[in-house]
Amino acid sequence: MQSIIDAINEWLKELLVDGIMGNLTGLFDTLNSEVSRVAGQVGQTPSAWNGGVFSMIENLSDTVIMPIAGIILTFVMCYELIQMVIEKNNMNDFPPSDVFKWIFKTFIAVTIVTNTFPIIMAIFDVAQSVVQSASGVILADTAIGQNALDNLETSLEAMDVGPLLGLYMQSFVMGIIMWALSVCIFIIVYGRMLEIYLMTSLGAIPLATMGNKEWSSMGQNYLKALCALAFQGFLIMVCVGIYAVLISSIATSGDPIASIWTCMMYTVLLCFSLFKTGTLSKSIFNAH
Numbered sequence: 001m002q003s004i005i006d007a008i009n010e011w012l013k014e015l016l017v018d019g020i021m022g023n024l025t026g027l028f029d030t031l032n033s034e035v036s037r038v039a040g041q042v043g044q045t046p047s048a049w050n051g052g053v054f055s056m057i058e059n060l061s062d063t064v065i066m067p068i069a070g071i072i073l074t075f076v077m078c079y080e081l082i083q084m085v086i087e088k089n090n091m092n093d094f095p096p097s098d099v100f101k102w103i104f105k106t107f108i109a110v111t112i113v114t115n116t117f118p119i120i121m122a123i124f125d126v127a128q129s130v131v132q133s134a135s136g137v138i139l140a141d142t143a144i145g146q147n148a149l150d151n152l153e154t155s156l157e158a159m160d161v162g163p164l165l166g167l168y169m170q171s172f173v174m175g176i177i178m179w180a181l182s183v184c185i186f187i188i189v190y191g192r193m194l195e196i197y198l199m200t201s202l203g204a205i206p207l208a209t210m211g212n213k214e215w216s217s218m219g220q221n222y223l224k225a226l227c228a229l230a231f232q233g234f235l236i237m238v239c240v241g242i243y244a245v246l247i248s249s250i251a252t253s254g255d256p257i258a259s260i261w262t263c264m265m266y267t268v269l270l271c272f273s274l275f276k277t278g279t280l281s282k283s284i285f286n287a288h
Contacts, residue, residue: 124230239277
């Protein structure tokens with residue numbers, strides 16, 4: 001009779017160990033693929049991310065926003081000329097060189113507005129270069145190998161059925177949390193790119209104000225916000241990379257249950273950090 005009970009107990013242990021290893025293997029595979037997917041997504045420029053959407057935004061900017069930006073630019077430069085005349089005592093002290101300065105400033109302002117998209121793309125090209133340079137370092141260090149999982153399996157085989165059952169439930173919950181994490185990453189990554197497209201579509205209007213000292217703060221803040229969005233991708237990738245490095249030690253810990261709970265806390269911390277990347281990036285670039 002005891003041999004039958006031992007056989008059933010051994011069968012249950014093998015079943016639970018296989019179930020736990022299956023859950024954790026899928027969890028780690030999901031993490032590794034998520035890191036790769038995030039690095040690929042945030043490392044793309046708006047034109048490379050979705051060419052169809054980018055073409056639509058560019059056409060809208062050229063046909064709808066650009067005429068409005070031209071009107072604003074005309075008003076701004078006329079206002080600049082009026083200010084210049086007033087400051088020079090109604091042209092009593094108005095040197096001819098100031099006229100050439102105003103013409104040159106107007107030429108630069110028109111050039112900036114008509115080249116809105118190349119300027120914006122230059123910002124994202126720089127950010128893409130930074131992300132791609134960092135992606136190799138992050139992806140090379142965060143892969144969770146088979147050796148770590150083998151060490152965890154050895155620890156699980158030495159446990160009783162009761163703790164194994166509890167650990168199986170925790171690993172199942174961890175899989176659900178990882179799925180929720182994937183949804184959060186999807187929302188943040190794709191939501192960031194949609195925000196980039198929306199800001200890009202109106203880029204000509206704030207850049208049209210760059211020719212006047214009093215109005216230029218609008219254009220300057222717009223460029224800061226673009227830089228913040230561009231380099232937010234780097235912060236997102238760093239967050240996911242740090243998370244992967246932290247939980248890579250889960251399989252080498254002496255207490256598997258404590259490791260699972262630690263991993264769950266790291267997951268919650270990652271979600272919080274990802275949602276903070278936008279605010280942090282804007283704070284770094286002083287964008288309002």
